[in-house]
Amino acid sequence: MEIRVGQGIDVHPFCEGRALVLGGVTIPSDRGLEGHSDADVLTHALMDALLGAAGLPDIGHFFPNTDETYRNARSISLLEEVHSEIKEQGWSISNCDITVLAEIPKISPHIEAMKDILSTALEISPDRVGIKATTTEKLGAVGRREGIVASAVVLLFRGR
Numbered sequence: 261m262e263i264r265v266g267q268g269i270d271v272h273p274f275c276e277g278r279a280l281v282l283g284g285v286t287i288p289s290d291r292g293l294e295g296h297s298d299a300d301v302l303t304h305a306l307m308d309a310l311l312g313a314a315g316l317p318d319i320g321h322f323f324p325n326t327d328e329t330y331r332n333a334r335s336i337s338l339l340e341e342v343h344s345e346i347k348e349q350g351w352s353i354s355n356c357d358i359t360v361l362a363e364i365p366k367i368s369p370h371i372e373a374m375k376d377i378l379s380t381a382l383e384i385s386p387d388r389v390g391i392k393a394t395t396t397e398k399l400g401a402v403g404r405r406e407g408i409v410a411s412a413v414v415l416l417f418r419g420r
């Protein structure tokens with residue numbers, strides 16, 4: 261059996277007048293994230309981890325921010341496309357693990373809903389999707405509430 265690890269990181273600044281979408285869940289917030297798509301930073305990190313593990317180019321290659329097709333795109337739909345891409349290459353997902361760094365808002369009440377959405381998109385059981393959230397103890401850009409950072413790792417396998 262062949263196994264591969266992948267990692268992905270993404271950062272988006274806060275902006276006003278947009279919905280805050282994380283892991284496909286719209287979270288009540290007085291601000292959203294700036295970005296060409298729905299700016300779902302958590303899902304973007306996960307997509308890059310999947311693509312990296314499969315040795316494929318990053319999400320900027322598949323979904324360029326110069327392409328109007330992807331303006332305000334639902335990142336969960338893009339994740340489904342990434343999943344199809346890696347499935348085509350014979351890969352299955354063992355598990356993925358994601359950490360979100362955010363000073364605001366409180367992420368933990370929404371983690372179960374995110375796991376349901378992400379695991380459905382990836383056709384795996386929710387226990388194969390880890391999601392943790394932490395603050396940066398008021399340090400740095402995240403600590404100043406300027407945006408949100410997400411980091412993801414995945415393990416893929418194929419063959420027997």
Ligand code: MG
Pocket residue numbers: 270271272295299300301304
């Ligand atoms: Mg992004």
